Amino acid sequence: MTPTNRERIWQVIDAIPAGKVSTYGTVAAMAGLPRQARAVGKYLAELPVGSKIPWYRVINAQGKISFPVASTRFLKQKQLLEVESVRFTNNKVNLKVFLWQGD
DNA sequence: CATTTGACTTGTG
DNA sequence: CCACAAGCCAAAT
Numbered sequence: 001m002t003p004t005n006r007e008r009i010w011q012v013i014d015a016i017p018a019g020k021v022s023t024y025g026t027v028a029a030m031a032g033l034p035r036q037a038r039a040v041g042k043y044l045a046e047l048p049v050g051s052k053i054p055w056y057r058v059i060n061a062q063g064k065i066s067f068p069v070a071s072t073r074f075l076k077q078k079q080l081l082e083v084e085s086v087r088f089t090n091n092k093v094n095l096k097v098f099l100w101q102g103d
Numbered sequence: 104c105a106t107t108t109g110a111c112t113t114g115t116g
Numbered sequence: 117c118c119a120c121a122a123g124c125c126a127a128a129t
Contacts, residue, residue: 024111039126041110058110066110
């Protein structure tokens with residue numbers, strides 16, 4: 001069965017361990033789709049509600065959440081990560097510590 | 104087939 | 117650190 005790019009990306013995201021995060025660019029690269037960071041965001045946007053995919057473990061290359069700081073989605077994502085002990089400093093994650101790039 | 108769009112990234116000032 | 121520009125590329129229109 002030929003996996004669609006969307007499925008590859010979801011699979012990669014599903015493999016991100018709790019307490020870690022990954023960036024759009026990194027996820028795309030790990031899915032074998034370099035330079036498709038934007039596509040990652042697009043696919044996540046299509047993610048069905050209630051999906052088991054840990055979409056919140058994906059942030060941008062700046063170590064920040066790609067949503068307006070005031071938005072509900074931003075706060076929800078930040079909370080979910082903090083619960084997994086991902087530390088935020090000035091609304092930013094230290095990727096040197098929390099970025100996941102494989103096993 | 105041309106254009107727009109987007110949960111991005113990197114460089115510059 | 118913030119703003120803006122350019123680069124990038126698959127999907128949707």
